[in-house]
Structures are given as C-alpha cells and as structure tokens.
Amino acid sequence: MSARLIPPSTELTQPYWDATRREQLVIQQCGDCADRIFPPRARCPNCGSAQLEWQPVSGRGVIYTYTVAHRAPHPVLAEQCPITIAVVELEEGPRMISNVTGCDPTDVEVGMSVQVAFEAIDDSDVVLPVFKPA
Amino acid sequence: MSLRGAAAVVGVAERPPTRYTGEETILELLSGVAVDAVKDAGFSLSDVDGLIVHPIGGLPGFVPATVAEFLGLQPTFAEVVDLGGATGAGMVWRAAAAIVSGQCTSCLCLTGTRRRRRTSRGSAQSDSPRRPRSIQPSYDRSPQAEFDYPYGMIGANVGYAMLATRYTHEYGLTDEQRAKVAVDQRLNANANPAAIFQDQPLSIDDVLASEVICEPLHMLEIVMPAAGAAALLVTAADRVADARQAPAWLLGAGEAVTHSSFAQAPNLDATGVGIAARAAMAQAGVTPGDMGLASLYDCYTIMVLLTLEEAGFCPRGEAGAFVASHDLTFAGDFPINTHGGQLSFGQAGMAGGMSHVTEAVRQIQGRGGDRQIPDLELAYAHGNGGIIAEQCGLVFGADR
Numbered sequence: 001m002s003a004r005l006i007p008p009s010t011e012l013t014q015p016y017w018d019a020t021r022r023e024q025l026v027i028q029q030c031g032d033c034a035d036r037i038f039p040p041r042a043r044c045p046n047c048g049s050a051q052l053e054w055q056p057v058s059g060r061g062v063i064y065t066y067t068v069a070h071r072a073p074h075p076v077l078a079e080q081c082p083i084t085i086a087v088v089e090l091e092e093g094p095r096m097i098s099n100v101t102g103c104d105p106t107d108v109e110v111g112m113s114v115q116v117a118f119e120a121i122d123d124s125d126v127v128l129p130v131f132k133p134a
Numbered sequence: 135m136s137l138r139g140a141a142a143v144v145g146v147a148e149r150p151p152t153r154y155t156g157e158e159t160i161l162e163l164l165s166g167v168a169v170d171a172v173k174d175a176g177f178s179l180s181d182v183d184g185l186i187v188h189p190i191g192g193l194p195g196f197v198p199a200t201v202a203e204f205l206g207l208q209p210t211f212a213e214v215v216d217l218g219g220a221t222g223a224g225m226v227w228r229a230a231a232a233i234v235s236g237q238c239t240s241c242l243c244l245t246g247t248r249r250r251r252r253t254s255r256g257s258a259q260s261d262s263p264r265r266p267r268s269i270q271p272s273y274d275r276s277p278q279a280e281f282d283y284p285y286g287m288i289g290a291n292v293g294y295a296m297l298a299t300r301y302t303h304e305y306g307l308t309d310e311q312r313a314k315v316a317v318d319q320r321l322n323a324n325a326n327p328a329a330i331f332q333d334q335p336l337s338i339d340d341v342l343a344s345e346v347i348c349e350p351l352h353m354l355e356i357v358m359p360a361a362g363a364a365a366l367l368v369t370a371a372d373r374v375a376d377a378r379q380a381p382a383w384l385l386g387a388g389e390a391v392t393h394s395s396f397a398q399a400p401n402l403d404a405t406g407v408g409i410a411a412r413a414a415m416a417q418a419g420v421t422p423g424d425m426g427l428a429s430l431y432d433c434y435t436i437m438v439l440l441t442l443e444e445a446g447f448c449p450r451g452e453a454g455a456f457v458a459s460h461d462l463t464f465a466g467d468f469p470i471n472t473h474g475g476q477l478s479f480g481q482a483g484m485a486g487g488m489s490h491v492t493e494a495v496r497q498i499q500g501r502g503g504d505r506q507i508p509d510l511e512l513a514y515a516h517g518n519g520g521i522i523a524e525q526c527g528l529v530f531g532a533d534r
Contacts, residue, residue: 087296
C-alpha cells in the first residue's frame with residue numbers, strides 16, 4: 001500500500017484498472033492493424049479503427065529513461081522520496097510512465113530489464129502497476 | 135504562401151521579471167505592456183486591429199474579447215495560442231499569417247503572468263490553477279492525470295530530468311557541460327538590467343553545489359518561477375516604414391506538436407524541435423550557420439543542449455562538447471540567450487518563452503544595450519512547451 005494521487009478512470013479506461021486489480025497488465029490492440037496502444041484511445045492512432053480490444057501483455061520491459069526525484073513532485077508522495085520515476089518500454093512496444101520499486105535507486109539504469117508488479121493505492125480500491133528489476 | 139518578409143516586429147515592451155507582483159490583475163499587466171509596445175513602435179492603439187493572447191487562469195473563456203475590451207480594441211483578428219512555452223513564438227507567426235491573409239495589419243501578441251506573495255493560507259497565488267491534492271473529478275481531463283500523475287510524473291522537473299538521463303545515456307554529457315550553459319547565460323544576464331539575477335554572479339561550482347532536485351538536474355539548472363509580461367507589435371510590410379523602430383523581419387517559422395505525455399515523446403533524434411527548426415530555416419532560406427544569435431528556450435540546461443543539436447547548430451550527440459568549447463556570451467563566438475535566458479532573466483509564465491523572441495528582436499533592431507551583438511543580421515528564436523512537446527522556431531532578419 002502506498003499514498004498516491006488516485007487515478008480517475010472513465011468508461012473507456014475501466015478495463016485497464018479492472019485488470020490491475022486482478023494483477024494483470026492489459027493494453028489495447030487494434031483489431032484491424034494489430035497496433036499495440038497505450039495510453040487507451042477511442043480510435044487507433046495508427047489507422048483510425050474503432051475495433052480496439054484489451055489484451056494482456058507480458059509485463060516485461062526495459063527502462064527507457066528514469067530520474068530519482070529527491071523533492072516530492074506532489075506532497076502526497078513525500079514519504080516515498082527519493083522516488084524513482086521511469087519511462088518503461090514494454091516488450092510489446094508502447095512506453096508508459098511508472099515507478100521502479102524493489103531496488104535501491106542507485107541500482108536503476110537505462111536499459112535495465114524490469115517486470116511489472118502491483119501496488120495498492122491507500123484509501124482506494126485502485127491497484128497501480130509498477131516495475132521491479134526482472 | 136510563405137511568411138517570409140511579409141511582416142515585421144516593430145514594437146517591443148516588457149515588464150521585467152520579478153519574484154512577485156503586487157495587487158495588479160493580469161489584465162492590468164497585459165494592458166500595460168500592450169500600450170507600451172504600441173508606443174515603442176510609434177503607432178497608436180487605433181492602428182491595432184489584431185490581438186493574440188493565451189489562456190489565463192481565472193478566465194474560463196472569452197479571453198481575447200476580455201483583453202480587447204480592457205485595452206479599448208475592436209480587433210478584426212482575435213486568437214488564443216495554447217502551446218505552453220512555445221506560445222510566444224507561436225503568436226508571432228500567427229500574427230504574420232493573419233496579416234498576410236488580410237485579416238489585420240498590425241497585431242499585438244501579449245503574454246504575462248502575475249504572482250502574489252504567499253498569503254496567510256500559505257499558498258502562493260498565480261494565474262496557474264492550483265495543484266489539486268487529489269485528482270479533480272472532472273470527466274474531461276488529460277490522460278496524464280490517470281496514467282502519469284499517480285507515479286509522481288507531475289510538473290516539468292521529472293520529465294526534463296528523464297530527458298537528461300536519456301540524452302546522457304545515448305550521447306554522453308557531464309554535469310559540468312550542463313552547468314556551463316547556466317553560467318554563460320548568467321554572464322549575459324549580468325549585462326542585462328532587466329534580468330532577475332543581474333547582480334548575482336554564478337560559477338560552475340555554484341551550479342554543481344546546488345541541491346539535486348531530480349537526478350541529474352540541480353536546482354540552478356531549473357528555472358525559477360517569476361511574474362512579468364511581454365508584448366510585441368507585428369505589422370505588415372507596407373506599414374513598417376511608419377514605425378519609429380527598425381524592423382525585425384520575420385523570415386521563417388516552423389511548428390511541431392509531437393505528444394502530450396513525456397512517455398509518448400519521439401526518440402531524441404526525431405523530436406519536434408528539429409521539425410520546427412528545419413521548417414523555419416527552410417522558409418527563411420538560411421542555415422543554422424548563418425545565425426548570429428541563438429535564442430533558445432531554456433527551462434532547463436538540458437533543453438538548450440538538445441535544441442542546439444536538433445536545430446542543427448552542432449552535430450548530433452556533440453552538444454556537450456560544443457558548449458564546453460564555445461563562449462556562449464554576447465561577447466563570445468556563439469552567443470546564446472543574450473538576455474540571460476529564462477534561467478537568469480526569469481520565467482514569467484508565457485512571457486518567459488516570449489523573452490527569447492523579444493531578445494532576438496531587440497538584438498536585430500540593435501537595441502541590445504551593453505550586450506548588443508555587433509552587426510547582427512540573422513537571429514533564431516525557439517519556443518518549447520510541455521516536456522519537449524510543443525515547438526516553434528522563428529528566424530528574424532535585419533533585412534527583408
């Protein structure tokens with residue numbers, strides 16, 4: 001459990017958060033051009049199709065870049081600082097913002113292999129995907 | 135239709151950046167610099183028939199009409215530009231485009247922000263919406279609120295720090311090389327009476343000794359929020375002769391918007407910076423080597439370095455060595471941000487981005503004071519919004 005800003009969902013994005021509660025990472029895939037899509041869209045950003053389906057992904061990825069924030073970017077994160085904030089490139093292609101947990105911030109490096117993990121957010125029923133060293 | 139030589143900036147006014155403003159409203163700040171820019175050109179308010187403003191916190195809409203009425207204008211062209219730090223630069227070519235298409239003949243471009251000293255409730259009041267403690271329940275929001283904010287990806291420090299990390303990984307870059315940018319720009323600010331840090335010297339050791347906020351960025355590589363305002367008057371080629379000031383001709387403009395969330399940013403060799411810069415220089419028919427001044431958006435030291443190579447001023451991957459081996463001051467062999475840049479001149483909201491434009495214009499006009507670059511013919515100004523998301527490049531020339 002950790003204190004965080006609670007992500008607000010919409011009807012479009014609810015399947016993503018339903019899946020994280022089952023400790024599963026899902027992203028959209030275009031039924032027409034097979035593009036893998038994140039963050040969620042109403043139309044495929046590659047071909048415009050509305051035939052988008054939620055599909056599980058491997059949860060494996062690499063660190064594209066990261067920073068260790070020594071001052072909390074938001075007061076709610078104060079107790080978690082220094083916090084490692086990263087862009088993770090999923091094995092399936094899309095990149096997402098996340099945190100790297102389960103290791104010392106000094107051990108994080110660009111290109112490091114990571115695996116998804118799940119962290120419940122305080123005072124909510126939301127489970128947030130984060131990444132730990134693979 | 136090309137914008138080349140169709141319009142020129144003939145009036146400039148700035149309210150120098152300060153940490154805070156008093157009880158003035160944003161309308162008072164903007165109208166002050168607006169009138170001053172018109173007077174600077176030797177024009178009168180009745181000559182102004184175009185108005186470009188930016189979104190203003192506290193005004194949910196109708197911004198051009200509100201500002202126009204406050205100023206006593208009835209423009210035939212009214213526009214809002216919402217490109218973050220590229221807003222100021224984006225205004226200037228839109229003004230020229232409106233002039234070229236006959237919608238107006240003289241257009242004011244207004245930027246500014248106020249900041250009030252901390253109140254008894256302990257929060258500094260500015261025009262920016264207050265950062266919510268919990269994410270606003272509004273249904274129509276940026277996906278970043280849902281997929282970025284929970285991780286602490288909030289504000290700009292985190293994103294630019296990650297940009298620096300990636301750049302360093304791909305090409306190599308030292309803390310000292312980044313600090314050199316801040317130090318040379320401070321030397322420029324030391325020669326600019328309007329700069330917020332005019333009377334404070336800065337060394338590389340000072341930068342490196344300052345607190346690391348987000349690795350690898352130190353506090354003195356990060357802009358300090360300020361208040362202020364800036365206005366430009368852009369007029370048609372056939373009205374330039376009526377102006378009291380020498381014209382800064384707009385010779386080319388380019389723009390690019392590549393993403394919103396930093397996670398969706400293009401790779402470092404395909405940024406919108408390069409797209410906008412190449413388009414601007416192609417329209418102007420010039421090359422980076424022709425420029426006598428590079429006025430580059432510098433919210434963070436890393437942004438100057440990336441812009442130098444993406445805009446073509448140095449080979450890819452060599453920005454660190456480039457800044458280390460060149461004197462970036464107004465008296466140097468490669469002048470950058472002769473006003474001090476936002477790092478040392480001050481970042482007054484959208485007027486911070488505009489400061490790169492106003493400085494390029496003043497230098498082209500020969501009004502750079504103690505920091506004037508001799509015989510300047512061509513200057514490049516670049517605006518950058520979000521986390522390297524919105525880009526706008528402008529080429530100015532002393533001759534049409």
